Amino acid sequence: xxxxxxxxxxxxxxxxxxxxxxxEAMQVNDWIEASxxxxxxxxxxxxIWFAETxxxxxxxxxxxxxxxxxxxxNKTVAKQIFFTPFRLAASLALLVGAGIVIYFWNLNPPDTLxxxxxxxxxxxxxMTLPDGSSVxxxxxxxxxxxxxxxxxxxNIVLKGEAYFDVSHNPSKPFVITVDDIRxxxxxxxxxxxxxxxxxxxxxxxxxxxxxxxxxRKEIIIEAGMKGIYRRATGELSLEKLVSENxxxxxxxxxxxxxxxLDEVTRQLSKAYGVQFxxxxxxxxxxxxxxxxxxxxxxFIMDVIAESLHLTYEIKDNTVFISGDGxx
Amino acid sequence: xxxxxxxxxxxxxxxxKTSFQFERLFKESFDNFFDGLHRYATAMLKDEDKANDAxxxxxxxxxxxxxxxxxxxxxxxxxxxxVYRHCLNVIRHEKIKxxxxxxAAREMVTHTMVDSDLNTFEELDTQxxxxxxxxxxxxxxxxxxxxxxxxxxxxxxxxxxxSVKTIEAQMGKALRILREKLKxxx
Numbered sequence: 001x002x003x004x005x006x007x008x009x010x011x012x013x014x015x016x017x018x019x020x021x022x023x024e025a026m027q028v029n030d031w032i033e034a035s036x037x038x039x040x041x042x043x044x045x046x047x048i049w050f051a052e053t054x055x056x057x058x059x060x061x062x063x064x065x066x067x068x069x070x071x072x073x074n075k076t077v078a079k080q081i082f083f084t085p086f087r088l089a090a091s092l093a094l095l096v097g098a099g100i101v102i103y104f105w106n107l108n109p110p111d112t113l114x115x116x117x118x119x120x121x122x123x124x125x126x127m128t129l130p131d132g133s134s135v136x137x138x139x140x141x142x143x144x145x146x147x148x149x150x151x152x153x154x155n156i157v158l159k160g161e162a163y164f165d166v167s168h169n170p171s172k173p174f175v176i177t178v179d180d181i182r183x184x185x186x187x188x189x190x191x192x193x194x195x196x197x198x199x200x201x202x203x204x205x206x207x208x209x210x211x212x213x214x215x216r217k218e219i220i221i222e223a224g225m226k227g228i229y230r231r232a233t234g235e236l237s238l239e240k241l242v243s244e245n246x247x248x249x250x251x252x253x254x255x256x257x258x259x260x261l262d263e264v265t266r267q268l269s270k271a272y273g274v275q276f277x278x279x280x281x282x283x284x285x286x287x288x289x290x291x292x293x294x295x296x297x298x299f300i301m302d303v304i305a306e307s308l309h310l311t312y313e314i315k316d317n318t319v320f321i322s323g324d325g326x327x
Numbered sequence: 328x329x330x331x332x333x334x335x336x337x338x339x340x341x342x343x344k345t346s347f348q349f350e351r352l353f354k355e356s357f358d359n360f361f362d363g364l365h366r367y368a369t370a371m372l373k374d375e376d377k378a379n380d381a382x383x384x385x386x387x388x389x390x391x392x393x394x395x396x397x398x399x400x401x402x403x404x405x406x407x408x409x410v411y412r413h414c415l416n417v418i419r420h421e422k423i424k425x426x427x428x429x430x431a432a433r434e435m436v437t438h439t440m441v442d443s444d445l446n447t448f449e450e451l452d453t454q455x456x457x458x459x460x461x462x463x464x465x466x467x468x469x470x471x472x473x474x475x476x477x478x479x480x481x482x483x484x485x486x487x488x489x490s491v492k493t494i495e496a497q498m499g500k501a502l503r504i505l506r507e508k509l510k511x512x513x
Contacts, residue, residue, distance in 0.1 A: 010499030017473045017498060018371035018414075019480050022407035029363030041506075044513040048505045049474060051452045060375065061361045064383045068357075071390055072350075207393055244392075253392060291412045293388045299420060306419040 007031040012042065016049045117144035120160075122273070124249050129154075132167040133174065136250035138193075139273055161193040163250035166208075181229050185210040188223075191247040201229040204241055212236060246270070254300075255291040261308065264288050265321070272297045274314075279322035283310060286326035349393055356402045357386060364410050371414035373477070381417065385409040451512055458508040462501055469494055470501035 007028065014020045015028040032042045118127060120137040128134050130149040137143060141160025154174040156164075166174045166185050176183040178194045181201045188208025194201050203212050204226045212219050212227040219236045221227040226239045248254045248271035256264055262284035265276040274297065278284055286308045292300050301312045301319065310323030361382065368378035385406060396402045459467055469487070472478045473494075478486075480494045487494075506513065 008499060009503045010495050013498035013502050014480075014495055015367070016370050016502075017480065018373070018418075019495075020367070020370070022404065022411045025367040025411070026363070026403060026407050029366060032366070033363065044506050044509075045502050047451065047513050048455060048502060048509060051455055060365055060379055064361065064365075064379055064386070065357065067383050068386055068390070071387055251392070253388070290416065291409070292416070293384070295416075303416050303419045 007038075009045075012045050016045060114147040115144045115157075116147050117142065124273070126250070129156075131169065131172070131174075134165045136163040138162065138249045158192055159194065161191070161195075161249075163189070163191045163247050165189040181212065181214060183210055183212050190221075191250070193246070199231045201231075203227040204244075204246060206241075206244060206247070249273075252294045253292070256288050258287045258289050260284060261286040261288060261304070261321075261326075264304070265319075268297070268300065268319075273317070275318045277318055277320050279320060280325065282325045283308070283321055283323055286310075352396065352399070352402055353386075353390060355399065356406060359399070360403055360406055364406055367407065368410050368414055371411075372417060377417065381410060381413050385413055454509055454512050455505070458505050459501075461508065462504055466497050466501050466504070469497045473498060 011020070011024060011028060015025060020028060028042075032039050118125065118137070119142045120139055122139060124136060124138055125141075126134065126136045129145060131154055133154070135143060135156075138161040141158070141162055143159075143162060144157045146155055152172070154169075154172055156174070156176045158176050158178050164174075164176070164185075166188055174185045176185075176192055178192060178201050183190075183192060183203050185208065188205060188210060190203055190205040190208070190210055192201070192203050201212075203210060203221055205221045205223050207223050209220055209222045210227075212221055212229065214229065214234065214236060216234075217236050219227050219238060221238065224241050226241045228237050228239060229235070230237075243255060244251065245254050245256075245267045248267060252271065254267060254271060256267075268274070269276055288304065288307065290303065290307070292303075297319075298314065301314070304310070305312055308323070308326045310321060310326070312322070313320045364382050364385075365375075365378050368381040369375055372378055372381065388409070389406070394405065396405055459470065462470060465487075469483055472483045472486070473480070480491050480498075483489075484491045484494050
């Protein structure tokens with residue numbers, strides 16, 4: 001942290017004018033909160049700027065905290081159960097049992113189970129499975145599961161791409177089968193993509209850990225990593241997850257850091273199910289650094305247009321981008 | 328097989344522990360950084376309600392994404408960067424529809440004022456205007472462009488063919504002089 005006493009009027013001016021970078025803003029706030037004297041000095045500047053004092057409104061803090069409550073009460077918190085060593089041992093025993101069952105199950109898939117299925121065609125489909133896990137299926141994807149999620153483990157068969165947020169249940173493993181690949185989890189959030197063009201299966205883990213296995217090999221994928229299975233070579237490999245843009249179709253969260261507009265539109269195209277057409281290919285090189293969370297496509301395009309001085313038009317499912325080039 | 332299952336279960340424990348830690352860090356960060364983040368968002372957006380929305384939305388996002396941050400310091404850096412980016416997006420988006428910063432800057436000084444405040448406000452406003460007239464010419468023009476017209480430093484620099492550094496320095500100077508002149512009213 002920077003020395004909070006080292007601050008000058010130039011920096012306070014930048015802060016009030018809304019020009020401070022995050023680092024500068026931290027510096028200014030540390031300084032303001034370091035002493036009453038500093039706070040008074042800031043408030044005097046604030047008065048000059050706004051012609052009134054922006055009192056530290058306790059009400060704002062309380063109001064925002066109150067608005068966050070429904071979110072905080074949601075899932076994760078409620079799901080926390082304390083594990084005693086005894087219970088851990090018990091669930092381990094169960095799991096070993098389950099392991100054997102899985103093994104045989106794999107050799108002889110039971111045909112006695114009734115399966116349920118769901119398909120996503122033109123739109124992304126979000127749904128909750130009988131065990132409380134949530135799935136967001138990307139377009140042109142298909143999943144199926146045993147009716148009522150019965151059986152010793154939660155078996156899912158996936159075609160295409162889906163983002164899973166799995167409810168925690170150590171005694172009933174959650175296993176996804178994608179052709180010849182199995183992905184096993186106990187409680188986590190991750191994305192599985194069966195890319196038929198690249199002939200690969202990708203598993204991106206955003207939270208927790210999963211085990212990805214072929215009939216011969218297996219790898220553990222931790223949060224922030226991506227496991228890749230290449231059919232051509234039969235190899236399993238690990239890569240660092242560069243961004244979570246790939247799962248934006250499910251999360252609607254995109255972030256770019258000095259990313260070319262070409263790549264940005266590729267991600268937007270996947271997340272929003274639209275095509276992009278550049279009237280001037282030079283625009284593809286324009287770099288963009290920004291972040292979007294749960295924004296509509298038109299909001300994002302407005303911001304991009306303003307940032308890069310270009311224009312756009314959305315016709316049906318196609319976005320036309322034009323302009324002279326970025327500067 | 329047994330080995331991996333064992334690891335699997337430890338994973339379950341780890342993620343629970345992390346979940347507790349995450350929740351604690353989240354609440355502590357809200358408590359410690361709200362005021363600063365709100366001040367920052369208010370300065371950027373010139374609107375306290377929009378600043379509330381901005382801070383709420385970045386905390387919501389953090390909760391939803393459970394972005395794993397190890398320490399209070401990294402949480403702080405994450406939150407400030409998120410507020411910055413969020414506000415920039417809001418500004419850029421609104422700029423398309425109207426010359427937002429001007430409108431917002433004006434709204435800012437007039438909203439939520441009761442009658443008794445209004446007199447003090449008008450008096451202070453008059454004093455500020457008078458004091459601004461006494462600023463060195465270039466200093467005054469720059470200060471007006473930023474405070475009254477809501478222009479960004481880069482825009483002012485371009486218009487006046489000066490460097491951004493000069494704008495920064497002149498703005499600091501303007502505030503320093505005004506504070507000195509207005510001592511009795513602040």
